Amino acid sequence: MTGRTPQRTSRRRFLNNLILHFRPTTVPAATLPLTVSWGLGGMAAILVLTQMVTGSLLNFIYEPVPSLAYPSILIIHDDIVFGKLVRNLHHWGANLLVIVAGLHMLRVIFTAAFYAPRHVTWYLGLGLMALVLGANFSGYLLPYDQLAYWAVTICTGMLDYIPWLGPYLKALIMAGEEIGPAALKLFHTVHTTVVPALFLFLMTYHFWRIRKAGGLVVPKQPEDPPTGTPLRVPTVPNLIVREMAMTAVILAVLLVLAVFFDAPLGEPANPGLSPNPTKAPWYFAGLQELLLHFPPVLAVTVIPFLAGLLLLALPFASQPNEAASIWFGTRPDRIAAGAAAIGGVIVTLLWVFLNEYFRTEGWHASGIHRVFSGEIAFGLGLAGLAGFFFILRRRVDLSRHGAFQAVLMLLTSVFLTLTIIGAGFRGAGMRLTWPGG
Ligand code: HEM
Ligand code: HEM
Structure with a gap:
């Protein structure tokens, strides 16, 4: 019953x-x-x-x-x-x-x-x-x-x-x-x-x-x-x-x-x-933040275009099948991804602060600021990414999948940090400030 x-x-x-x-x-x-x-x-x-x-x-x-x-x-x-x-x-x-x-x-x-x-x-x-x-x-x-x-x-x-x-x-x-x-x-x-x-x-x-x-x-x-x-x-x-x-x-x-x-x-x-300031909605704040650091064509066209291309191309990147569904498979994978996440935050913060310094201290004329903002900085960033992948593969001996995940983690971390800074830490004149300041 x-x-x-x-x-x-x-x-x-x-x-x-x-x-x-x-x-x-x-x-x-x-x-x-x-x-x-x-x-x-x-x-x-x-x-x-x-x-x-x-x-x-x-x-x-x-x-x-x-x-x-x-x-x-x-x-x-x-x-x-x-x-x-x-x-x-x-x-x-x-x-x-x-x-x-x-x-x-x-x-x-x-x-x-x-x-x-x-x-x-x-x-x-x-x-x-x-x-x-x-x-x-x-x-x-x-x-x-x-x-x-x-x-x-x-x-x-x-x-x-x-x-x-x-x-x-x-x-x-x-x-x-x-x-x-x-x-x-x-x-x-x-x-x-x-x-x-x-x-x-x-x-x-x-x-x-x-x-x-x-x-x-x-x-x-x-x-x-x-x-x-x-x-x-x-x-x-x-x-x-x-x-x-x-x-x-x-x-x-x-x-x-x-x-x-x-x-x-x-x-x-x-x-x-x-x-003042006039701000984009928070989900576009990362893009608006990029505009403070790069020439407009790079910030609004080249970088979003490359990011879109990367996302469209992901299914074409070859990988061993057993890697699918595994978050960060091995201990070295996890350490690399963690280091990429933390490194992304630190590098972005440093970069934003240095740029702010050059912007507000009137160093624009000196040309040094171009190392931190502009085409040179962009080139250095791309070279840094390639170097990071190379080190993980050749020096740390990570699998291709592990190294790839770490690079994606680095990009995610940089993007999120930029979004948080843009949405929460920009005040009048788009100067850095505390939230509500
Ligand atoms: C996934 C679907 C949707 C998203 C993400 C979305 C998002 C939003 C957002 C962000 C706003 C501004 C709200 C604010 O004032 O903060 C808004 C307002 C509004 N939405 Fe939607 N919406 C969606 C679907 C719809 C649909 C299906 C309708 C009606 C058929 C609709 C009708 C309205 C109206 C009338 C407003 C103005 C009222 C207001 O701002 O509070 N939305 N929506
Ligand atoms: C409104 C937005 C979305 C809805 C409602 C949605 C819904 C879902 C649901 C219900 C699943 C299955 C269960 C799960 O994974 O939670 C799923 C799986 C999936 N979604 Fe989405 N999704 C959305 C956005 C996206 C986005 C932005 C992407 C990536 C660009 C994506 C890619 C996928 C893929 C590849 C799967 C299969 C995952 C697997 O096989 O493990 N989805 N989605």
């Missing part, structure tokens, strides 16, 4: 059937242990869906016209029951999405999950990352306050530095010469129709490709049968229970942020009064 009524059994069967329309019946047991990086892709998916729900609610009240946009946000704040909470959820959901999708991407990079047969999943992921940033950026203008107006102005201004294409791209994005009614209308339409449609398409395709590739990468387990097929366990309840827990965790984090911290809202946009 199990104590289950026929109704409960048939309800349970119905639920299982429904779940198994979307999920495989079994999953490799090795993908189930709850590691720190577990379920980041799933969390990103939950956040996208939450954004669609909260965004649709906001859209009932929001008016995409410069004279009405800001007042409509005030109505959402003050006159609509739970209006402020919904806006806060949308604001924090958007920020969390950048972080969670970014961490998911790092997990994919460091477990080498981008090689065939996962290369299409990887490219779809790159498309999703671009979409996450595009969704955030197109939403940024909508409150039409000073913060929104000038952050979008500074970002679209960066496009001017892209040779040939830049001015056309800028005119296309802004639907004209400057941010005004046409730009707001365009941003709103893209944000509320194009972005959700593309998300649904790319996400569905992403999930299907994960299935086609046979699920997630898994390290070979000692208990796996000799045929090489990993041990599999039923999806219900093993995976589903964990996914429900993951959903509860991310929604709880989002709710706590939305309840305790309000989304910022400055003064209404004033095209005649630019704040």
